[in-house]
Structure formats: C-alpha cells, structure tokens
Amino acid sequence: MGKNGESPKDEITPIDLKSALEERYLAYALSTIMHRALPDVRDGLKPVHRRIMHAMRLLRLDPDRGYVKCARIVGDVMGKFHPHGDSAIYDALVRLAQSFSVRYPLVDGQGNFGNVDGDNAAAMRYTEAKMTEVASLLLEGIAEDAVDFRDTYNEEDREPVVLPGAFPNLLANGSSGIAVGMATNIPPHNAAELCDAALHLIKHPNTKSRDLMRFVPGPDFPTGGIIVESADSMAEAYETGRGGFRVRARWHKEDLGRGNWVAVVTEIPYQVQKSRLIEKTAELLLSRKLPLLEDIADESAEDIRIVLTPKSRAVDPELLMESLFRLTDLESRVSLNMNVLSGGKVPGVLSLADCLLQWLEHRKDVLIRRSRHRLGKIEQRLEVLGGLLIAYLNLDEVIRIIREEDEPKQELIQTFDLTDVQANAILDMRLRNLRKLEEMEIRREHENLTEEKAGLEALLASDEEQWKTISGQIREVRKTFGPKTDLGRRRTDFGDAPAKDLAAIHEAMIEKEPVTVVLSKKGWARALKGHLADMSNLSFKDGDGLKVAFHAQTTDKILVMSRFGRVYTIGADRLPGGRGAGEPIRIMVDMENDDDIVTAFVHKPGARRLMVSKAGYGFVGVEDDLVANTRKGKQALNVKAPDEAAFAVPVTGGTVAIVGENRKMLVFPVEQVAELTRGKGVRLQRYKDGGVSDVQVFNLSDGLTWHDSAGRSFTRSNEELLEWKGDRAMTGRMVPKGFPKSGKFDG
Known part of the structure; x- marks a missing residue:
C-alpha cells in the first residue's frame, strides 16, 4: 500500500508513448550531435579531444617538458572531465598522435602508437605522451579569460567550452563523425595555405569559396598521394560544403635493366590500411582478375614501398596501374561534408569561406x-x-x-x-x-x-x-608551418588521370582466354573453354536446344538482342562455365517476363549491324551505340506488337538480300537503308501476309551464297541476280531454284 492507504497503482502517472519517445530520442540525438560526433567550427575539436588537451595542459605536458604515461592522462580525463570508457579516450588520444592519421599531430607520442598497416597501439600503461607545438597554439591564452568555462559533469571542476584555437585546426586536421540523422567528414588541408586564405579574407571578407582555391587548391593528406579530381568539381564541393575527392597512390616505374621493370608505390591514399590493400590485391591476383600483374610485394620499412611486378616487360605500366586503380584501394574517394557546430551550438553545412x-x-x-x-x-x-x-x-x-x-x-x-x-x-x-x-x-x-x-x-x-x-x-x-618546414610542406599533389582507352582498361582487368559462347532456345547461356569446332555434342535441358553458338574471348562483350528490340551487354567473363546448362540470361540482365532472346553476337568496335523486325522494317546501326553499361540494356529497334525484333546481321558488304515467309526474295543496295542509333527504321520488303524469313548482307561481286539442308553450297553471281535486284520496300520475286525450303540462307 502507498501513503494514506493508496495502492501503488494510483501513484502511476500515465504518459503518452509517442511524446515520451520523441522527447527522449531528441535528447539523445542532441547529445550525440553536440557532445560526441560533430566538431566545433572554432577549434575543430570534439569534446573528447578538447578534454584531452585541457587535461594535458593541467598536467603541464608542454612540448619542452618530459613525457608522462598515457594511462595517467586517460585517468585524469576520465575522472575529471569525460565520464566514458577509458578505451574510447585512449583511442582518441592515439589518433591525435598518429602522423599518418592527423596532418598536424596534437600529441607527441613516445612508444608504439600503431602504424599505417592498421596495427593497434600498445596499451596505455606502456606509451607516453606530451603536447606538440600545435596543441600549445590551440591552448594559447586559455588562462587569460580567452574562452568561457563551464562545470564538469560532476560539478567538481571547470572545463573550457571551446579552446582559443590560434591554429586553423578544423580544416588543417579535418574531422569525421556520424551523429543522429547527420554526419561530418572534413579532409585535412595545408595550414600555410589556410593561413594565406584567412589573411585574404580579412582584407576581402566577401570572397567566394571557389576564389579561395588559389590559396587552398585542395586537401593535403598526411599520407600524400595525388588528387585526380577536376578543379570544377572541387570548387563546387568547397562552395556547397559537400562533395568528394578522388585520391590515387603515388607510384613510379623502376627499371631493372634489360627492358625489365617494376612499378613501385611510395604513397597510398588517406585512411587506407596498407596490409588490407596488399591482401585485397593478392586476392584479386589469385582470382585472376589482374591478368597484367605477376606479383605484389611489400618492401616497406619506415617509408612505404609496395613493389608491383608485371606479367611481362611488354605490359604498358600506365595500363597496369589503371587496372589496379579501378579494382583496388590504390585509388579511393575521400568525401567532403563540412557539417560542423557553429558557435558550438547550431549544426550546419558550411562552405570553405564560412569555416x-x-x-x-x-x-x-x-x-x-x-x-x-x-x-x-x-x-x-x-x-x-x-x-x-x-x-x-x-x-x-x-x-x-x-x-x-x-x-x-x-x-x-x-x-x-x-x-x-x-x-x-x-x-x-x-x-x-x-x-x-x-x-x-x-x-x-x-x-x-x-x-x-x-x-x-x-x-x-x-x-x-x-x-x-x-x-x-x-x-x-x-x-x-610554412612550405619550407618539414611539417608544413605540401604532401599531396594534383594530377590528371591518364586518358586511357576504357576498352583497353577493361581488357587489362580480365585474363584473355578463348571461349565458345552457347545460347539455348530457352535463353540459357554458358561459356565453354576453348574454341569448339563441333557443336553437335552440346547437351541441353529436356525440351531445349541450341539457338546460337560462336567463338569469343573472355575480354569480349556479348550483345544480346531481345524480341522487344532491346540490346543487353554481358561481359564474356561473367558467363558461367561449361558445366551443366549454364544460367538463364534473365538473371544476368533486367529483362521483362514476356520478353525472349532473339540472337547474340560478339561486339566488335566500329562494326555495323542491320537491325530487322519481323514485319520487314529495319535500319543500320553501329555496334558501339548498342553497348549498355547497365543491366537494363538499350532500346535499339522500336517495335509494336504483333511486330517484334527478328535479326541483327553484320554489314559485311554493300548489298542486302532479304527473303520473306512468302518465299519472295529482294536484293537492293544497303545504302538505301537509313543509319540510326535507334528507331523503327525503314521498310525493307513489302508483304501482303507474314514477314521476314531471313536476311543477309553480302558483296555483290562475290555473289549470293546459300546452303541447303544437306550442306551443299550454291552461289548466284551478280548477273544471275538481275531479276531479284530492285529498290528497298519492293515485294521481290520468288526465290531462285535450289533455295532451301526452310527459307533460310543456311538451310
């Protein structure tokens, strides 16, 4: 029973669940945004870093003093200012001391503070630390009422709300964090360049961010590397506060004599673990995704040295590196999202100039x-x-x-x-x-x-x-921190990605091997090793059979045309091997349920194809226009039911021979057919009933050849074809004697 004889049930206060959740979640969200994830625009620090700096100042760990055990620093921070786990505080302290993580370290560490391979620092009882000159600048004047102080979490002490910040720390060292509903990611920059930009802003406060790029051309990463992002893209990022930068490893070709060479990587992109990079590259090498690369070796000591051995000395170094940049973390994208706390209170995305x-x-x-x-x-x-x-x-x-x-x-x-x-x-x-x-x-x-x-x-x-x-x-x-000092000189350069042929790069990433592509009537595809001469021994599922088979290389692109006139692109290396019946093409591309495969062929750059519908309409298209980079493919031949796409024959001559289901044949110059990238095309042959049975493009001087069901070959010369010659859209005449009953040029 409660007081005055009331039951405990009467003391329960009903609260609306929705409003209670909103209130509590908002409190949590604000706590995360204000006190954990987002840095203050004024000193570029989050509370944990600020408390570490303040505790080190109270311990008198000035740059000219001796080192103190990190456990002592972490203990003071946790006990007086930061009521969180010691590992979280120590991790933050370690990162401030890592020269490969922070462009201008705030902590001078003595002992094992981890490395670029991703190895962890030693336990805090083994490592020692004191402040750097940068940290001293951030704290300069803190004892002279430069900033406000507030009570600590237990109200037993006082801590600074923000540091005086005589160093442009937010942009110089960058920051990253994930809050509730928002995140921040600011790459490091060169302090001397930021000072130049700030001095310009003092005289010209209305300068736009893109105009400040003559002082701050881009990020300056502690691990160096080369930025290959366009100037316009970077200007847009600095103007809006959102964007990204493509960063590549720095490498050079090293001659070994007698024409032999290796590529040596000396700097890797920011925040990429060297050991993980080498491990992933080795995996790609074993899975034969890097056919131009023979071996990768880590010869690093204090400096990074990754040696890449090519398959042969004839390999183009630029092509080898382009294939590696595309598949590995030797090229990575560093995002920019300048979401910070203005005045320590209001989160917002700022431009470079605003910061x-x-x-x-x-x-x-x-x-x-x-x-x-x-x-x-x-x-x-x-x-x-x-x-x-x-x-x-x-x-x-x-x-x-x-x-x-x-x-x-x-x-x-x-x-x-x-x-x-x-x-x-x-x-x-x-x-x-x-x-x-x-x-x-x-x-x-x-x-x-x-x-x-x-x-x-x-x-x-x-x-x-x-x-x-x-x-x-x-x-x-x-x-x-000028450009002539070791710490201040710019480490990251700017460059352009070499303009290499995309097809050549694609080939460089696939091991070139001969295969035979087999497509069944029900749309199952596979790639058998080698170029098979005899297709009669191929096995299929019950009720299925051979639709088309042809020779290709694993580096080729296979173009597949559907009944609805769409053309899909599939890499020959993506086709399943020869075991079993293969896989349905439907699961490799986004094809409609009621659509079917008409034909498939190897893409030859620059080649032309005569695209023909069942109703006798068509156009000449360039194969390059048919290649699609997505699973959805490209619409080539526009057809409306009951019409459908029927043929995509190579244009290997100057004359078209077309045969209708009514067994009438017409021969006319291919130049009469319009060349389009997509469309319905023009009428090739006129019919009262039915549609096209077969079509072929040939050289008139060589004559028209067909084969009967017994495999015998027949050729009609230019003169012998006189009565079938005409203009496109005519009906034509009955096929010559000996033409296959199937109505097909190949029996």
Missing part, C-alpha cells in the same frame, strides 16, 4: 577577451605601483606612521589619499625593497605598463587594429 570566417571571428573574440583581461591586470598593477611610488616620495612619514600609529593602514589611507589595495601593498613591502634601485625599477615598470595600457585601449577601440593584430598572429603561424 574560415567563423574561425576568424572566434580569433577576434579571443583577442578582445584577452586584451580586456590584460587591461584589467595592468590597471590592478598600476594601482599598486601608484601606491608604492607615493610611499617612496614620502618614505620617512610612511615609516613613522607604521612605527607609531595603532591603525597604520587607516592612517596611511587618510594621510596620502590611498586605496585599500595601495595601503596593503605598502604594508606588505619588504625592507629590502626600499633601496633606490627598486624605486627606479618601479617607475620604469609604471611607465611601460601605462604605455601598454594605452596600446590595449587603442586596440579595443579600433576594429582595424584588431584585424591587424590577428593578421600578425596568423602570419606567425604561417611562418611556423
């Missing part, structure tokens, strides 16, 4: 706060110094008051019109400070501080002076 402008505004805010803090300190000191100078001018009277009066402090205040602070300063003064030299030093200090105070007041009163000071600070950063 830099908000950083500059933060620097101005920090400058004003530090200047006011310094001004306050100067005023306090000047007050003290003013009192001391009065004491020196009236030293005998001051000594008398201190020795003789019961309340010397009040007497001093009344006698010399002092403040409480000044009176305390005089009373706290040591005897040794009464020497003449001390008086001179105090006067000099008073003059210097008065001069500094005037300068600070002028700075706070002038917007122009503030930006001038900020420009000076940025120039110092640029000097520290």
